Amino acid sequence: MYQEHYHLKSSHPDKHPLDYYSWTADHPKAIIHYVHGMSESAIRYQPMGEWFQSQGITFIAHDQVGHGPYAKAHDSLGYFGPYNMKLILVEDLYRVICDVKSVNPNVPYFLIGHSMGSFISRLFLQKYSHTVSGAILSGSADHSFVIDLGKLLSPLLTKLSRPQATNFFLHRFLFGGLFTQFKRQPSERDLRILKYWYPQPEKVDYPLDGFPFTNDGFWHLIRLVDSATKKGWAKTIDPHLPLYFMNGANDFLLGPSKKLSGTYQELKQAHFQDVIFQVYEKRGHELFLYDNEEVVYHDILTWISQHSLPKQTKSNNYSLRK
Template identity: 30%
Template sequence: MSHPEHITSSDHTHYLHHTFFEPKDNDTKATLLIVHGMAEHSGRYADFAQFLADHGIAVATYDQLGHGQTIKTPNELGFFGDEHPVQSLLKDVIIMSDALKARHPNVPHFILGHSMGSFIVRTVLKHHAQEFAGAILMGTSDANPLVKVLIPINKMLAKKAPKKPNTLFAEFINKRLNAKLNTRISTSKFAWLSEDIANIEAYEADPLAGFEFTNNGFMTLFVLMQAGLHKRWATTIAKDFPMLFVSGKNDPIGDMGQGIRRVVNKLRKQKFSNINMRLYPNMRHEPLHEQHHSAVYYDILHWMRTLSS
């Protein structure tokens, strides 16, 4: 595990806090870049990244703009920047991907995006899929008609008060997602995240997780969702490009598994030939943090190994 030289964000203002997890004895079979989700940070992926490194996969994690240790001050949490925030997030993926490839130039390169990160990765793949051996889309969803309605509202709010936390939208999203649960194992507003109460409690106790997005943050999120969830989002991607969709069967973001099935079926109807799906019973939005996460770890490892051999 290492933190080498500074890597500058495409906004030319922030350094992207990052960590490289390296296999022992330089025995690297492939690489994986992890793009984290909304209101969390790369540190939450350290256990998974180390697991992969122990099995020959070099991993890079990083904190996106407005998140984790990439921020300069606490009031930057949930704020992506005044100038072209969507483009900055997308370009930062390529910056980090190139940094990882430079360390391991002669192996297959994979990318994983979770939740908001999955929308970012889906958008990046439109123009850069050829740079990867495959993509893992975790905690993602199908098209949401609400996004089209919310974008103009959030653009107006972001223009008027970009750095103001939007409590109303944050509460609306949590309530809407929790309402989809069949059972509530926790009274937490983040109950939709996990079947594991310990994971929910850890998330709530983490000062760099669960924060409210600013108006700028929500505007950026919904624009990314519109791009990444469009019914023809994958038109420019090669039909044999490998994609693995990973979700809990009880994830409200993925419409309790049904949204993931719809995405996969659409891609197969569009003649994509290398689409795989893993839906895990008794798991919600964060399969990597559930009590039985080891099954998810090994399934992802097996998928990557199969494509790397």
Template identity: 30%
Template sequence: MRSHTFKVRGIEGLELHTYFWGPEGDSCRGVVQLAHGMAEHAGRYQMFAEALCAQGFALYANDHRGHGRTARSPEERVHLDDENGWEKTVEDMKRLSDYIQLHHHEVPLFLFGHSMGSFLVRRFIQKYCEGLAGVILSGTGADPGLASTIGIKIAERARRKYGSRARSEKLNQLIIGRYNKSFKQKRTASDWLSRDQEEVERYINDPYCGQTPTIGFFIDLMTGLKALDKKANLKQVPMDLPVLFISGAQDPVGGAKKGVIKTYHHFKKAGLQKLELKFYEGARHELLNETNREEVTRDIIQWLNDKISHLN
């Protein structure tokens, strides 16, 4: 496997720290562009990259603005931007996508989004679908409705009082802290991520993971999520785009299946014809770091191979 990091110029000149993993040799069968989740970074996907490369796929993933090594200071961590951060993050992804298609125009490109990354990918395909062979949405969910409306109002009130870059532990507990409440036996505040205790510890001990987001970030996230399932936006997605939904059956972000099923039906109602949905019983949020990650990775690769075979 070959690997290196480099910079991609994002919106407004922001340098996006970007990872590349590729199979040995100069060619590959396909490319996966990955969008990571909230309060984590793209470097955590090395193990997934190794499995993809072993099957002839390359993987590109950038640290989103305000995340990982793209964040220029601790104050910027888990803060997208002072204005319009959600759409700017989607545009950053487009810059990487353009780079990939320039350098790998001869092979199919797939998008993989996890958690917040899945929400960003869902917005991405409403705006840019040219050249995409398929999309995988991992750990996605639905707009919680009234809860997010109330959350936005609370966050906006806090922003007026403290500023966009301030951090509110109260807001963090309201939005993120509730995820751990789904589980009776827990050792840490991050047990909702995985049943694998070693992976949870790695997350906790990673200096680029787990920071409390800014007030501005929460507003970006909740308002971005609220717009995703609007009929007019979903109608912008090509009906023949293959989309795979994968989720842990106990994932609180997906409402323990309910939110994922709701989103799946929104896609179906919008006219998308090539939808697949798979739940993994007992699994929690981070499927690629779960106790059954080998099964999950095998299923993803099988899906990618199937989509490539239909292109030939």
């Protein structure tokens, strides 16, 4: 197994590089492009990339602005900047897809958007759904009053403190359930995250996985989720595009919104043809990591294999699986 590392130019005005990794299969039967969530990096998914590579599928993952080694080296983890980041994140995703497709023009191309990445993927599909063969959205959610409240209060994030300041309070608020919901011994990763639970007077060498967001990062995140879940979010997406929503029943981060009942109704009313909603019992927010993740990988592999075949006329497929 091997990986390749590529460098593009981001659409970000500050001339950020756009790095992506490829676990390239020989004569791939499909391509998966993984869009990571907040406070993590592309290289975190190396084991997932190697697994799909072994199955004859090329696996792509890119580091988004405010994430990855470049952001760490420039002391900007969790910081996006005073720009239209919704547009920049979408356009960066599109740039990577175009680069990969230039070498693989006829290979079916699938997105997997996880958590924050699922909302970026929703916005991407609003503009570019014609460029992919299907999309899997994990750790995604319905619009809720919490989003509306966050949007109402979010101006305080950058007015009462510096945009670049790390917001440990919101970090603990979002991820506190990781340590209170389940009765288990903390893992090595849990202990690593707890190390960055509160401000420290000395210089902090944040990890690439589990670092706290800045005020600016949370401000952009709230607006990103709001835009990706508000009523009518799917109206410009091709209704024939296959969609696969998957969440964990024990997802502490999403709470009740993980049921996606609002998303189900909206897509059904918009006459989407091929949508699956799946809930994994005894799994949390991170479906692709930790214990027994190959069960999820196999489900993805089956779904991609079914949708890599020549398109056929079929009746609406609205499946609710557990």
